[in-house]
Amino acid sequence: MSSHSDRFEVREDRLTGETVYFTTHPTGVKIAICPKPEFKTSYAVFGTKYGSIDNDFSVDGGEFTRVPDGIAHYLEHKLFENEDCDAFERYAKLGACANAYTSFDKTCYLFACTREFDKALEILLDFVQKPYFTEETVRKEQGIIAQEIDMYRDNPGWCVFFNLMKAMYRDHPIRIDVAGTVESISLITPELLYRCYDTFYNPNNMVLGVAGNVDPQRVLEICDRLLLPKKQLRIVSRCPEDDGRVVQPFIEQEFDVPLPIFQLGFKERWRVTTERERVLSGIIKNAVFGPVSDFYSRMMRKKLINPGFGCDYMYLSGVQNMIFQGMSHSPETLRDEIFEEIERVRRDGISPRLFECARRSCFGSQISFFNNADDIADNLADDLMFGTDTFEAVKAAAEVTVDEGNQRFLEQFELSNSSLSVVRRSKEA
Amino acid sequence: MLNNMYVSTLADGVTFRAIPETRFKNSCIAVHFYHPLSREEVTLNAVLISLLRHSCAKYPEYNELRRAASMLYGADIDTSVSNIGSCQMLTVGIDMIDDRFIPDGECISGECAELLSELIFRPAMGDDGKMFREDDLEVTLRNAEERIRSRVNDKAEYAAHRCTAIMCEGEPAGIEPGGYLEDLPGVTREALAAAWKKILSTAEVEIVMVGGADYKPVERIFTREFKKTDRCRAKLPEPPVYREVTEVREITERMDVQQSKMIMGMRIPIIEPDDRTMAARLMSLLFGGGTTSLLFNNVREKLSLCYYCSSAYSRSSGLLFVRSGIEESNFQKAVDEIKRQLAIIANNEFTDDEFNASKLFALSAFDNISDSIGSIEQWYAVQHLDGCVRTPQQAAERMKAVTRSQVAECASLARLDTVYLLAPEISEESGEPEGGGEQ
Numbered sequence: 001m002s003s004h005s006d007r008f009e010v011r012e013d014r015l016t017g018e019t020v021y022f023t024t025h026p027t028g029v030k031i032a033i034c035p036k037p038e039f040k041t042s043y044a045v046f047g048t049k050y051g052s053i054d055n056d057f058s059v060d061g062g063e064f065t066r067v068p069d070g071i072a073h074y075l076e077h078k079l080f081e082n083e084d085c086d087a088f089e090r091y092a093k094l095g096a097c098a099n100a101y102t103s104f105d106k107t108c109y110l111f112a113c114t115r116e117f118d119k120a121l122e123i124l125l126d127f128v129q130k131p132y133f134t135e136e137t138v139r140k141e142q143g144i145i146a147q148e149i150d151m152y153r154d155n156p157g158w159c160v161f162f163n164l165m166k167a168m169y170r171d172h173p174i175r176i177d178v179a180g181t182v183e184s185i186s187l188i189t190p191e192l193l194y195r196c197y198d199t200f201y202n203p204n205n206m207v208l209g210v211a212g213n214v215d216p217q218r219v220l221e222i223c224d225r226l227l228l229p230k231k232q233l234r235i236v237s238r239c240p241e242d243d244g245r246v247v248q249p250f251i252e253q254e255f256d257v258p259l260p261i262f263q264l265g266f267k268e269r270w271r272v273t274t275e276r277e278r279v280l281s282g283i284i285k286n287a288v289f290g291p292v293s294d295f296y297s298r299m300m301r302k303k304l305i306n307p308g309f310g311c312d313y314m315y316l317s318g319v320q321n322m323i324f325q326g327m328s329h330s331p332e333t334l335r336d337e338i339f340e341e342i343e344r345v346r347r348d349g350i351s352p353r354l355f356e357c358a359r360r361s362c363f364g365s366q367i368s369f370f371n372n373a374d375d376i377a378d379n380l381a382d383d384l385m386f387g388t389d390t391f392e393a394v395k396a397a398a399e400v401t402v403d404e405g406n407q408r409f410l411e412q413f414e415l416s417n418s419s420l421s422v423v424r425r426s427k428e429a
Numbered sequence: 430m431l432n433n434m435y436v437s438t439l440a441d442g443v444t445f446r447a448i449p450e451t452r453f454k455n456s457c458i459a460v461h462f463y464h465p466l467s468r469e470e471v472t473l474n475a476v477l478i479s480l481l482r483h484s485c486a487k488y489p490e491y492n493e494l495r496r497a498a499s500m501l502y503g504a505d506i507d508t509s510v511s512n513i514g515s516c517q518m519l520t521v522g523i524d525m526i527d528d529r530f531i532p533d534g535e536c537i538s539g540e541c542a543e544l545l546s547e548l549i550f551r552p553a554m555g556d557d558g559k560m561f562r563e564d565d566l567e568v569t570l571r572n573a574e575e576r577i578r579s580r581v582n583d584k585a586e587y588a589a590h591r592c593t594a595i596m597c598e599g600e601p602a603g604i605e606p607g608g609y610l611e612d613l614p615g616v617t618r619e620a621l622a623a624a625w626k627k628i629l630s631t632a633e634v635e636i637v638m639v640g641g642a643d644y645k646p647v648e649r650i651f652t653r654e655f656k657k658t659d660r661c662r663a664k665l666p667e668p669p670v671y672r673e674v675t676e677v678r679e680i681t682e683r684m685d686v687q688q689s690k691m692i693m694g695m696r697i698p699i700i701e702p703d704d705r706t707m708a709a710r711l712m713s714l715l716f717g718g719g720t721t722s723l724l725f726n727n728v729r730e731k732l733s734l735c736y737y738c739s740s741a742y743s744r745s746s747g748l749l750f751v752r753s754g755i756e757e758s759n760f761q762k763a764v765d766e767i768k769r770q771l772a773i774i775a776n777n778e779f780t781d782d783e784f785n786a787s788k789l790f791a792l793s794a795f796d797n798i799s800d801s802i803g804s805i806e807q808w809y810a811v812q813h814l815d816g817c818v819r820t821p822q823q824a825a826e827r828m829k830a831v832t833r834s835q836v837a838e839c840a841s842l843a844r845l846d847t848v849y850l851l852a853p854e855i856s857e858e859s860g861e862p863e864g865g866g867e868q
Contacts, residue, residue, distance in 0.1 A: 015530070016454070038452045041800040086730075092721040093782070095789025099720075114796035143733035150688035151736055151754050154584045256685045258578040291495040300491070301564075306572045327575065357496050361503030364526045367454045372801060398532055 008216060013391045015398060016370045020380065020391075021216040027227045028204035032380035033219050034211040036373055042117045042212030043373040046124050047108040049207075049385045050200035052180075053173040053317065054105075054237040059199050064238065067196060068187040069173075070145070070180015073102040075193050077141050078133055079109070087127040096120040102178055105316045106385055107200075112374060117214055118222060125208075125226040131197045133190035146182050156255045156423050157325075164263045164323065164421035167251040171240035174319050204232040209381030212373035239318045244269035246419045253423045260424035262331035264324040264338065267417045273315065275389050279362065279396040280408040281313040285322060287350050287358035287405070288341065295341050304334045316386075322412055331422045342413045350409060355402040363397040435644060440655035442662035443634040446809055447644035453802045454530055456538060456640025458545055458647055459507075459522030461810045462632040465666045466517040466601050472573075472608030473624050475510055476616050478519050479569045480561055481625075482508040486551040489562065497544065501537045502526050506548065513814055514701065514745035515601040515666040519628065520810070521549050524802075527641040538642035542650050550654045552625070560622035570613055577610050581684075584851060588690035589752060592849035595680060596694040601669050602746040631663040635813045639805045665814070669746055671698040674844040681850045691760065693751040693767060694847040699839060700747040701815055707827045708835035712843075713742035715787040715836060716774060717751055723770040723783065724751065732766060734759050745814070749843060757852045764848060774840035777833060784833055795825035 008021040021033040052072050058064045080087045080100070091098040096113035109128050113120045152158045165175045179185075210219055246267050255261075289295055289311050299305040309326035328334045369375050369390070379390040435447040488494035498504045504525040511518050525541045555562045581587050590605065597603030636651055638644050674696055699709045717724035717740030728738040738753035755763050773779055798804040798821040812818045819827075 015532070017530075036452075039800045040796045088720040088726075089782075092786035092790070095786070095793045097719070097790065097793060112793075112797070114793045140733055144729060144736055147688060147734075147754055147756070148736040150756075151585075153687040156582055257582055259575055261582070292492055292499050294492065297490065297492045300568055303571060306575045327579065354496070357499035360501075361499045363532075364503030367502075367526045367530045371453050371455055 007220065011391070013394070015394050016367060016391065018370055018376070023220065025203070025220075025223050025227055027229045028202070028206070028232050029223070029227055030207045030384040031220070031223065032207075032209050032384055033214060033216040034373075034376050034380060035214055035216060036212050036376075039213050039373060040114045041112055041373050042114075042210070042214050043110065043112045043377045044121055044124055044208065044210045045108050045110040045377050045381045046128050046208050047106055047206065047381050047385060048200050049105065049205050050107050050196075051103050051105040052176060052178040053239065054200065055173050055176075056239075057199060057235060057237045060234050065195065067192055068180065069176045069184040070178070071188055071192060071196055072107055072200075073179050074141065074145060074185055074188050075196055076100050076102045076107050076109075077145060078137065078193060079128060079131060081132060081137055082127055082130050083132045087123060090123045090127070091120065094120050094123075096123075098124075104174060104178060106382075108378075108381065110374075110377075117212075118218060121210075121219065121222050122226060125223065128201070129226070129228050131194065131201075133193045135190060138188060138190055138193065142185060145179060145185055149177070149179050149182055152177065152179070156257050156261050159253060159255060160261050160263050160325075160421050160423045163251045163253055163423070164265050164419060167248045167419035167421055168246045168265050168267050168321065169242060169319070170247050172242055172318050173239060174316075199233065199235055202233045202235065203227060203230055205235060207381050207384035209377040209379075209384065211376040211380070242270065242318060244417075246417055249419055251419065251421045254426045255423035256425055257423060259327045259329065260331055260422055261327050262325065262334070262420060262422045264331070264335055264420045265418060266322045266413045267419070268320040268322075268412065268414075270318050270320045273320070275392040276396040276400060276404075277408060278313065278315060279393050280400055280405055281322065281412060283355065283358045283362050283397075283400065284350060284405045284409050284412070285311040285313065286361065287354040288345055288409070289324070289338070290358065292354055292357045295337075299334065299337060302337075304328050304330065304337065331420060335420050339415050342415060345409060349406050350402055352402045355405050359397065359400060363394070366394040366397045437648060439636070439648070439652045440658070441660045442632075443636070443651075443655050443660070444813075445636045445638075445648050445651060447638045447648070448805055448809075449641070449644065450639055450802070450805070451641040453527070453640055455524055455526055455802055456638070456642035457522060457524040457802055457806050458542060458636065458638045459520055459806055459810060460545065460549060460651075461635045461637070461813065462519040462628050463516050463635070463665060463813060464519075464628055464632040464663070466512050466515055466604055468604050470624065471517070471604050471606065472612035473616055473620055474517065474519060475606065475608035476566075476569055476573050476613070477621050477624055478508045478510045478521070479573065480565060480621065481521055481548055481552060482506050483565050483569060484553040484562070485547045486553055487547050489553045491565075491568075501541055501544070502531060504537070504541045504544070506545075510606050512601065512604060512606045513811065515669050516814055517606070518810065518814075519632075521545065522806075525642075529641065539646045542647040546650050546654050550629075550658075555618065559618065560625065561618045563618065566616075566618055566621070570616060573608065574610065574613055577607060580607075584684070584686050584688075585690050585752065585754060588692050588849060588851040589750065591682065591851065592680075592692035592694050592750065592847055595849065596678070596847040597748070600672065602743070602748055630659050630661050633662060633665060633813070635810065637806050637809045639802050668700050668702070671700065671747055672696065674846045677845050678847045680847065681852055683852050683854045686851060686853050688754045689757040689760065689853065690851040691753050691755055691763060692847075692849040693764070693845060694849070695749040695751070695843045695845050697742065697747050697749055697839060697843045699744070699842065701744050702817070705835065705839060706744040707824070708831045709742055709839040710744065711787060711791055711828065711831050712774060712836045712839040713740050713749055714791055715779060715783060716740045716771060716840070718787065719790060721783070721786040721790050723773065723779065724767065727770055728753065728763060728766050732762070734763050734766070738763075738767070757850070760850060768845070771840055771843060775837055775843075777837040779833075784836070788828065788831070791828050792825050795821045795828065
């Protein structure tokens with residue numbers, strides 16, 4: 001430990017046995033490194049807290065700019081192309097496997113490699129800091145992204161999700177597809193891309209997560225060499241005010257699916273939650289509605305669910321909800337059953353035995369997250385971007401009690417603040 | 430990693446393979462059964478494997494079994510069925526966190542191995558004392574029906590299934606591992622019990638364990654269980670034979686889709702245990718295996734025809750499929766370009782950079798295997814059928830030795846068999862495919 005620079009804050013976690021090196025680079029980039037010398041693979045992710053929901057923003061107190069939907073994702077595609085060569089080609093010479101993705105609230109560039117980590121990291125830091133957008137290169141991407149958009153429109157699960165978001169949120173940009181629409185991306189110009197880039201790819205807004213067979217000191221040296229100092233900006237990304245209530249309780253779309261597909265969302269008024277609360281949310285939904293529950297077996301016997309049934313907790317800026325999803329002959333009947341079960345649990349509480357089952361499962365999966373370098377680096381990068389704490393989540397899973405679970409349950413499922421989204425064949429078909 | 434691999438034979442045709450690894454948080458144990466693939470039994474086996482994870486004699490109720498697994502810190506019971514060449518592999522496995530990560534010093538690995546053996550050797554019994562319960566079967570059959578019917582929801586997968594079924598009709602590769610709707614009514618408790626007894630008795634078995642948990646108790650448990658089983662191992666069938674292509678079939682099917690899904694099915698007369706499978710794998714990587722490939726860089730990046738265009742070669746069947754999602758009006762352009770790229774490989778006209786990048790990509794993939802517990806487990810599971818067990822490092826050495834001309838030879842042997850297109854419906858007014866008019 002002592003051989004490492006005092007620029008790091010070192011954290012050793014007892015439950016997972018992992019050691020992580022944290023630092024904020026002088027340029028403003030936040031860095032977390034988890035060395036796993038016993039592995040061959042190394043993985044790095046360079047990310048910006050910039051996703052599809054950041055479509056209306058101001059810099060250093062200036063005017064707000066509204067940009068076309070899908071531009072964060074478009075920018076991600078175009079950044080791979082530098083003036084002289086394409087980042088994929090540079091990675092290919094090293095045998096590194098590179099990728100990138102954009103979600104609602106972040107854009108991440110990543111690679112995995114088993115040799116020449118230093119060179120691969122240099123490529124990553126270099127190309128992400130070297131935008132090159134021209135009329136011609138921007139136009140070329142439209143065909144590719146239009147096909148990506150069309151691909152998702154053929155996915156009924158994707159449709160049911162975005163319909164649900166529209167039913168739950170009146171104005172929040174969570175309603176909009178990350179990739180935008182064929183129309184919105186046609187409005188994207190090099191100037192707009194540069195404006196978004198110059199705002200959100202400010203080092204102050206960026207993080208680097210690394211895990212695997214790496215030396216933290218070497219990583220820092222490469223960062224010193226390659227991270228470019230820029231004026232640190234104050235970015236404000238705004239979302240329209242949300243009154244915390246769903247827009248409509250039901251939404252439906254015709255789609256040629258053999259069995260109706262549904263999502264049922266329970267909206268919570270948005271607030272910053274603790275790691276412990278989020279872990280509890282995961283545990284209570286499994287204890288009450290997961291395969292260990294009586295509810296699950298009963299619904300299986302009533303033929304209202306199949307093994308695809310599940311429930312997920314969604315949490316990002318301005319959005320907090322619990323979403324049930326699956327396929328069912330009668331999503332409406334299933335919703336009524338879920339409502340009834342919620343009322344029963346509000347009255348009688350969660351079974352302590354089932355809470356313990358779900359808590360132990362949660363602890364097991366939290367520990368399992370640390371099996372792979374890519375999961376570790378991704379989680380660390382998220383922590384740096386969003387102020388979450390992966391290790392705190394493990395600790396919470398080891399400690400939480402059923403009393404806390406019951407308390408959280410009361411906040412989580414408000415029957416009058418839910419929406420059901422269904423896609424099914426037309427009734428006459 | 431594999432210097433300390435432990436291998437023993439527990440019974441006739443039952444191999445136990447342990448790879449002790451303390452680098453992971455988890456351990457896994459998977460029991461694989463290999464037996465001849467047949468169209469008649471495939472649906473039965475798909476249902477069987479779902480039933481085995483549904484319950485067991487000790488935990489006859491589904492939720493009781495899930496609770497028992499959850500109390501073992503979320504031990505994950507997984508079953509699967511896959512077709513490999515002319516064989517089928519049925520798997521029942523369990524994945525658990527290592528004892529050293531359990532807060533109170535509790536030991537669960539032995540219990541997990543016992544639970545796995547319960548699932549395999551003591552399935553739930555009906556009131557009549559016979560194997561499997563009627564209501565479990567009812568639930569499992571309904572789930573199987575819904576699963577099979579919902580295949581169509583993933584249009585890219587559906588198109589790939591359709592192309593394979595049409596192109597490989599009557600061949601092992603054309604058999605759908607998940608089973609067939611029309612065969613579900615014929616699945617009975619009696620048939621399932623007979624099938625499971627037969628598999629336990631005649632299938633080749635490989636038990637693979639990877640992780641930090643002590644393997645000795647696991648070996649003891651499975652030795653004990655297989656001693657009680659009447660073993661009479663059946664011979665596995667020969668690998669599939671290459672079928673000559675006489676004419677290229679072009680098939681278009683229409684459905685309510687936005688984007689057309691194109692599949693090009695090809696045959697290569699290189700099937701395990703052929704020495705050239707490694708070269709064929711490299712050829713497929715160079716052709717369409719990721720961002721270093723010719724298909725990615727030309728069909729997508731240069732011509733902007735698609736978001737994805739990739740190829741995958743199966744060494745157990747000698748089949749190669751190219752998949753892409755395109756605008757229907759670009760269909761011929763995409764087909765021509767894909768053929769042109771294959772010809773470039775066959776004529777040995779690819780660049781050294783392209784060749785080296787694909788090889789490095791392949792070597793990294795072999796390296797990566799040792800860093801994932803699931804990949805190590807799968808590596809040995811599939812190797813069982815190769816008749817010769819190699820480590821990923823040994824495979825990487827063979828990959829290193831592959832030359833440009835060997836890769837070119839593999840491409841020159843590839844024969845296009847079927848071009849399948851799943852396209853949007855023709856709208857009645859215009860006679861044009863829906864949604865395809867703008868470009």
